[in-house]
Amino acid sequence: MSLTVQKHRERIGLPDGSLLVDGERRQARSGRTWTHRHPATQEEIGTFPVAGAEDVDDAVRAARRAFDEGEWPGLPVGRRARLLHRYAESLREHAEELRGLQALDNGVPLSFGTVYAGSVDVAADVFDHHAGWIDKAGGETLPPYQGGDHLAMTLREPIGVVAAILPWNAPFLLFAQKVAPALAAGCTVVLKPSEHATFSVLRMVELLVEAGLPGGALNVVTGTGETTGEALITHPAVDKVSFTGSREVGRRIVEASAPTFKRVSLELGGKSPALVFPDADAGMAGMTAMGMVTLGLSGQACVAHTRALVHRDVYDEFLGAAELIAASVTYGDPFDPGVLSSPLINERQLERVLDLVGRAERDGARLVTGGVRADGELAAGNFVTPAIFADVDNGMEIARQEVFGPVLSVVPFTDEDEAVRLANDTEYGLGAGVFTADAARAFRVARKLRAGTVGINGFQVEPHLPFGGYKQSGLGREGGRSAYEAYTELKSVLLPLTDELM
Structure with missing residues (x-):
């Protein structure tokens, strides 16, 4: 019997697959659409418009009007905060529906949708957190450096129109990490979800509109990166681009930002190390x-x-x-509570992962288990069995490339200095883990690692902590006060308190 998700689609239903421009639903001017196929079954799930340059221009202009002339940037901070808190509660109330839509989008199982990092709860908490900054993250008053009777102060003001471009793998968290601080700061947003995870994001947008967000404050353009995303990042009226995805697209965004000096926040992936010392619980690690x-x-x-x-x-x-762990992973219907993992997002990624596994074997890495395409009932889906490579040299491609698939490379080391050197010998610097029973070593090694987030004997997501990377893992941070401030400009104001010239 073939695997199918159609019965779940019929039960859950799909949100309106339309563009949202200035509070109005519409189709793309060209009439082009994208048909989303489920990665576990290749079944057609639904269609939505592919926004072209004219559609993107309409959305950006709507966001520009909403920022320059609309009510959102000047809304009293108490009302803005209450709206975002209200939206956070709405997300929690619709958590089950949203988890189902995510499973229809990207095949992530419902079992993972209840784990905090992949849940609706984390998105709600991010909105609550940033709503809390609205009446707190102000400027400063400073004493006159040269003396005299005047007031020196700084103001934080919203940066303007934000282009927020989401990946497919964590739509709940990443929607919140971009949209929450932007709206909290008083910006307006043009949002582009991934074509591989659109319907869950569209429903999150619907709930935000229902919570009372004014028209034009959040606009949505659906479609592909090549068409829709390119038109968005190159639009001259966009003030800031926030993107999570590949380094190649990140480089293109930096290039596109140059003519108008757009502000840019980028999270571009990683090849994160876990350092396991001899005094650690190696089994748990x-x-x-x-x-x-x-x-x-x-x-x-x-x-x-x-x-x-x-x-x-x-x-x-x-x-x-x-x-x-590799032997315990189960695949299949993402709505089955016994299924613990997802398919790869599309056939191109499936082929890439299998190719990297083959090249690693040819390079001399020892394949302990897995690394093949699943067959039988799963044959139509993009499933690869969990792979472990042992005796990996840190210079091998499998230890340096971000695979984005279920592949672990295990590299031996002899002492702490070697471990730190190997960990930092990468173009990336997003995350790391340190496993040891020695608290002094844990902190000492964490200080030496060139990574944006270091977990000690575990790893978790916290809405109030900054998240981002060193080196080629990106620019800027998401989460915490630093994320809120990244959607603001800092203005200095000098006010004389006498009639004398300063």
Whole structure:
């Protein structure tokens, strides 16, 4: 019997697959549409417009009017905060529906939709957190540096029109991380969801409109990166671009920002190391690292610890625990509570992962388990069995490329200095993990790692902590006060308190 998700689609239904421009629903001027196919079954789920340059121009102009002339930027801070808090509660109330839409979008199982990092709860908490900054993140008053009778102060003002471009793998969290601080700061937004995870985002937008957001404050253009995304990042009336995705697209955004000096926030992936020291619980470390690489998103997470740097004394114990996790991963209908992981998002990514696995074997890495396409009932889907490579040299391609699939590379080390050197020997710097029973070592190593977030004996998402990367993992941070401030401009004001010239 073939796997199917159509019965779930009929039960849940889909939100209106239209553009949202200045509060009005509409189709693309060209009439072009995208048909979304489910990654687990290749079944057609639904269609939505592919916004072209004219549609994007309409949306940006609507956001520009809403910012320059509309009510949202000047709305009293108490009302703005109450609206966003109200929206956060609405998200929680619709959590089950949204999890179902995500499963129809990207195949992420409902079981992962209840894990905090992949849940609707984390999105609601992000909105609550940023709503809390609205009446707190002001400027400063400073004493006159040169003396005299005047007042020196700074003001924080919204940056303007924001282009927010989402990936497909974590639509709840990443919608919140971009839209919440932008709206909290008083910006207006043109949002482009991924073509591989559109319907869950459209429903989140509907709920925000229902919460009372004024027309034009949030506009939505659906479509592909090549057409819709390119028109958005190059539009001269966009003041800031916030993007999560590949380094290649990130470089294009930086290039496109140059003519008008757009502000840019980029989160561009990683090849995050987990450093496992001999005094650590190596079994727990192996299960944790392999779980991050396989469970839920099937390794399609930018911060997954895909490089395990393991001390030789606990190497075999670590591998044994990682193999247990690999053997326990289940695939299939994402609505089945027994299914623990997802398919790869499309056939192109499936082929890329299988190609990287083959090249790693040719480079001399030892394939311990997995790394093949699933067959039988799963043959129509983009499923790859969890792979573990042992005896990996840190210079191998499999240890340097972001695979974005269920593949763990295990690299041996001898001492702390070597572990830190190997961990930092990468173009990326998004996340890292340190596994040790020695608190002093944990903090010492964390300080030496060139990574934006370091977890000690575990890893979790916190809405109030900044998240982002060093080196080629991106620019700027999402989460916390720093994210709110990234959607503002800082203005200095000098006010004389006498009639004398300053």
